[in-house]
Amino acid sequence: MADVKLVSLHGRSLDMVPIIRENRYVCVLLESEDNAACIAEKLQQFGLSRVVITVGERLSFEDESFTTGSPKEIRKQRFDRQAIALFRNDEYRIPTRAYGISDERFQQNGSISMTRRDVRALSLCRLALHENSVVYDIGAGTGSVSIEAALACPEGMVISVESDEDAAVMIEQNRFDFQIDNIRVVRGNAPECFKGMTICDHAAEEKVLPRPDCVFIGGSKGKLAEIVDWAIEANPKVVIVINTVTLEGISEILALEKKMTDYQFEMVEIQATGLERRGSYHMHQAENPVTITRISRR
Amino acid sequence: MADVKLVSLHGRSLDMVPIIRENRYVCVLLESEDNAACIAEKLQQFGLSRVVITVGERLSFEDESFTTGSPKEIRKQRFDRQAIALFRNDEYRIPTRAYGISDERFQQNGSISMTRRDVRALSLCRLALHENSVVYDIGAGTGSVSIEAALACPEGMVISVESDEDAAVMIEQNRFDFQIDNIRVVRGNAPECFKGMTICDHAAEEKVLPRPDCVFIGGSKGKLAEIVDWAIEANPKVVIVINTVTLEGISEILALEKKMTDYQFEMVEIQATGLERRGSYHMHQAENPVTITRISRR
Amino acid sequence: MADVKLVSLHGRSLDMVPIIRENRYVCVLLESEDNAACIAEKLQQFGLSRVVITVGERLSFEDESFTTGSPKEIRKQRFDRQAIALFRNDEYRIPTRAYGISDERFQQNGSISMTRRDVRALSLCRLALHENSVVYDIGAGTGSVSIEAALACPEGMVISVESDEDAAVMIEQNRFDFQIDNIRVVRGNAPECFKGMTICDHAAEEKVLPRPDCVFIGGSKGKLAEIVDWAIEANPKVVIVINTVTLEGISEILALEKKMTDYQFEMVEIQATGLERRGSYHMHQAENPVTITRISRR
């Protein structure tokens, strides 16, 4: 018998796509009649159409029954509330326990900013994500940070905040390419775009945001202090990681540090220099240095 | 009902400590009479003595029975071969999906080399570990790379190769501090220390080594080419990551690249500069640059 | 006949030590009876005691006469006001047209700050010194910048400002080692130490300072803005070069730039990494990066 990931949906909603993407067998204890159909719908939407779904109803009773089908077949059916569904995904991807996906794997264009590979990896490391973390990616650009965070948090959620419409579209494209459901794109500039939205632990509705565990700030449009204020008010234990490429940005951070005496600031400047082959020579290809700041409660 | 990690030991051996460390509930299908006792023994050894173990025998039969106890109590008992054990670990650690553990968290001393945090994180990222990867850490030093690799591969295995006895002892200390069972320390210099040892997929005996998926070379004592040869012979699809701090080391890699035309070499030089607070000022604290090379089959 | 450097002292005072140090033959048109004696005194003081001095009096008149002697002999004699003196220095040093004297050549100790070789060279390059420049070295430390500036400006003057008594003594030591007369040490913190001192083009007295052409600020003790104000008031066309090693220092410079709209700011961050031989390997030895800012009138 192979390993099985056993998940209960009793009393909570959980995004099943990332879990099924990464496990050959997932056994789900369902709670409502349309649970199986909803999951099947999502699976099809994210290209996981070859998953085999078996729903067992009224197990151990005399009238127990089993239904097996593809997502396309299951998504129109209703089942007993207490049913159990087994998902078999022969094309499951063993999750890489690593950051640093190659830049080329993301859809991108020159005009939308993208955090480059190594800086992205070290920024994500500093967020110290857990499987169920709620991550805000402020100024998400192409979404490369959001994608890696979402892969790292299959039972968590990523909120990608982006004001540029082209960039927001590109995040969606990358989201589909990587078969990631647990990203939600919020269009606008932080923190204004959060106005009028409630924050709570289990956010399901449009006007409700989940409480942030981690906030990554790749771009702040001059509102760094306001974004940090918002994050700390939403969750005083939040971990904030900021990427800075301007001297003025560093000055802003120094000003914040003076004020936020309850929080610890850790700063590092990273420079990655590619050693690229050109003919029979290897040349340096220096990237600009980026300062990564981690803010956490003392 | 909470989530349960379901694991079968039928036909394989698997290190249960990391899995129990990271999950509140683990359900294990046992295969031999002493399986439960062995796991209990290990749990106690690694400080997981407050796990509650329940073994169910002959389930669904009339004479089904349940035994509950601490690791200390269970480790002396024998059970039915087809028993099921449930481990409840209320102190489970949600695994961080990240590298970059702070340098201070490792036991160390000035005379044993340690790969520093950010370079370690980026090196590990390039290894692209999976949950079940077999990783060799050549020239392991304090074992910081081994520790992070072992945490990332709870169902895999790390072989730490180290010729210095003090360093080997320190790896063991760090292994216990982090409650990690899936590290095996091999004393000696690679690749000589592998001589006379067989390589196979499921290594359990002393003179047998598991086939490497990933090899990290932090120090090669002038034997870089030999180590790379050994790794590729052991597994032509191996991923090798090398950290280089000398110009001579880079020359060696260039020579390897010329020869190994079937393999792709990717090189990057990383420089991390801490921005450390001293009184009311932040000063730069430059670390020496390290060149990270990744070798993988084309 | 060899090349001769011909210098007139009519109507001006000029420091002859650096000129004689760098030329085999220097011919000086004297102006007062003790000119030759004063120069002889200085030569002896700076270790140039083997220079041969010939003073010609009432040349082309019937009673023309020649006196030849060592500095020790000449320093006690008086000559005709219109005499001509010829200095022959067989140990003259051809001046190196370069900055970047090795750090080891300076007397130093660990507790007195010293601008390191390459950063010193690039800072001096940005001062764009001429033979006759007046240079202020604020926070002079060991005096390494002062020394190189004084060597570059044999007909100019360097004012070394230093508040630490040990450092001031070390500057004097280095001044003698390099046989440099055109350095004047002012003890105190800029700009307070300049209070009560007049600035004029030809400064000879104690309470008079020469007008700065160039100001190098290696350390400002939190008075950067005040020092810059002082320099610009003393000479609006001054060229200022600032070395910054703290993030706070960079913030101060950004604030200055916003205010000083008539001035151009050019900033560069320099990192020098030595490649040092250790046994049969070359290791990197990273120095901390330094930001060099050049301020000049638009």
Place this chain on the structure above:
Amino acid sequence: MADVKLVSLHGRSLDMVPIIRENRYVCVLLESEDNAACIAEKLQQFGLSRVVITVGERLSFEDESFTTGSPKEIRKQRFDRQAIALFRNDEYRIPTRAYGISDERFQQNGSISMTRRDVRALSLCRLALHENSVVYDIGAGTGSVSIEAALACPEGMVISVESDEDAAVMIEQNRFDFQIDNIRVVRGNAPECFKGMTICDHAAEEKVLPRPDCVFIGGSKGKLAEIVDWAIEANPKVVIVINTVTLEGISEILALEKKMTDYQFEMVEIQATGLERRGSYHMHQAENPVTITRISRR
């Protein structure tokens, strides 16, 4: 009376253009009848047409005579062999005792390589030039190193070696823009292009090269070892400075060092990162690191 630079041409040839460019008064003891005319010709050629030339013949004899004129007028005249010429240059340029001319001041185009400002300055510093040094610039590109070396050695000579015809033309253009006569362009690849040419201390003819004091190697077209061999054979006390931008180049230098045990190798890697203003922000603009190696006799 102002300072006068007194130069004798007895028994030697000397390039007078740089000396007149940098001094208001230069007094020259001539040796042949066409000396004054030749200097006048050069002055006109390099745009110094407003210099006033006075030639005094048979001075102190009864028939002494003075001729005053512009370069244009003097270049056709013959004078007594023992004449003295006084050059008055009211537009003389006080020489800057510094390297690091702005990159923009050189004529350049994207396809011809140019050593950038700060690396150029530090490379020149390591050559430790004197006023009369003979410098070879191998792989001269736009000639920026040659120009700065020639300015630093007004009584020396620069040999610019360049195989690309476009680059050679650009060196000539820069030479005229900077009014520099003491550069000689040799077309070809070193060291082949030196074959058949004699080396001697005072080179005046086409097939004769001056003995090198300093050799700067900006580009070696794979002939680094040969160029270094040539330089050391020509002058065992030569100082060689090499700029390297490829990993393979560094390997070549390590191989040289192993062999050349009588010589000292000093290596440093320099990275200059511009901090450029874009709107109201300063962004980093990283240049690729360059390794500078200095080779000198122990």
